[in-house]
Amino acid sequence: xxxxxxxxxxxxxxxxxxxxxxxxxxxxxxxxxxxxxxxxxxxxxxxxxxxxxxxxxxxxxxxxxxxxxxxxxxxxxxxxxxxxxxxxxxxxxxxxxxxxxxxxxxxxxxxxxxxxxxxxxxxxxxxxxxxxxxxxxxxxxxxxxxxxxxxxxxxxxxxxxxxxxxxxxxxx
Numbered sequence: 473x474x475x476x477x478x479x480x481x482x483x484x485x486x487x488x489x490x491x492x493x494x495x496x497x498x499x500x501x502x503x504x505x506x507x508x509x510x511x512x513x514x515x516x517x518x519x520x521x522x523x524x525x526x527x528x529x530x531x532x533x534x535x536x537x538x539x540x541x542x543x544x545x546x547x548x549x550x551x552x553x554x555x556x557x558x559x560x561x562x563x564x565x566x567x568x569x570x571x572x573x574x575x576x577x578x579x580x581x582x583x584x585x586x587x588x589x590x591x592x593x594x595x596x597x598x599x600x601x602x603x604x605x606x607x608x609x610x611x612x613x614x615x616x617x618x619x620x621x622x623x624x625x626x627x628x629x630x631x632x633x634x635x636x637x638x639x640x641x642x643x644x
Contacts, residue, residue: 473580473598473600473601473604474580474600474603474604475577475580476572476575476576476577476579476580479572479575479580479603480569480572480573480575481636482572482607483565483568483569483571483572483573484569484636485607485633485636486565486568486607486610487565487566487568487569488636488637489610489611489614489631490561490565490614492628492629492630492631493520493614493617493618493621493628494520494558494561495628496621496626496627496628496629497516497517497520497617497621497626498558499626499627500516500621500624500625500626502517502554504516504624505517505554506518507624509620509623509624511616511617511619511620512613512616513547513548513613513616514548515620516617516620516621516624517554517557518548518549519548519613519616519617519620520557520561520617521547521548521549521550521551521557522547522548522550522613523609523610523613523614523617524550524551524557524560524561524564525540525542525544525547525548525550526547526606526609526610526613527564527568527606527610528540528564529589530602530605530606530609531564531567531568531571531606533584533586533602534571534602534603534606535567535571537567539589540589543589543590544589579599580599580600580603581599581600582598582599583596583597583598583599584596584597584598584599584602586602614631615631618631
C-alpha cells in the first residue's frame with residue numbers, strides 16, 4: 473500500500489506545514505487564536521492541540537510514545553499554553569521524522585493490532601492504512617486551521633504537497 477519513502481515524505485510535509493501554520497498563528501494574539509470560529513474543535517489553538525493529541529495517540533501505538541493523558545473529548549484542551557504547545561509540536565515533529573526514517577517495508581506490511589483509547593477490545597487494520605490515517609488526520613484538521621487563520625487575517629504560505637521544499641529533507 474505505502475512505502476517507507478512515502479512515510480518519510482509525509483513526515484517532512486507534516487513538519488513543513490506545522491511550521492507554516494504555527495508561524496501564521498504566531499502573528500495573531502492569544503485571544504484570536506482561542507476564539508471559537510465554529511470549527512469541529514472550535515478555535516485555532518484547540519484544533520492544533522487536537523492534531524498533536526491525535527499524533528501522540530497514534531505514535532504511542534506505532535513507536536511506543538507515552539499515550540496522551542486525556543481522551544479525545546479533552547484533546548482540544550490538552551495543552552492550554554501556546555508556548556508549550558508550540559514546543560511540544562516541534563518535538564513531536566522531530567520524533568515523527570525519526571520514526572519514519574527507521575521504518576522498513578516489512579514494518580508497513582500486514583495487519584496492525586491496536587486498542588482505541590479507553591477500550592479493551594483490540595482492532596486490526598492494515599498497518600499501512602493506519603499510518604496513512606495518521607497523515608490524513610493531520611491534513612484534514614490543518615485544512616480547518618488554514619481556513620480559520622485566513623479568516624482571522626493571518627497569511628499561511630503554500631500547502632500543496634508538490635511544493636514541499638526539497639531541502640526540507642536535510643533540515644533538522
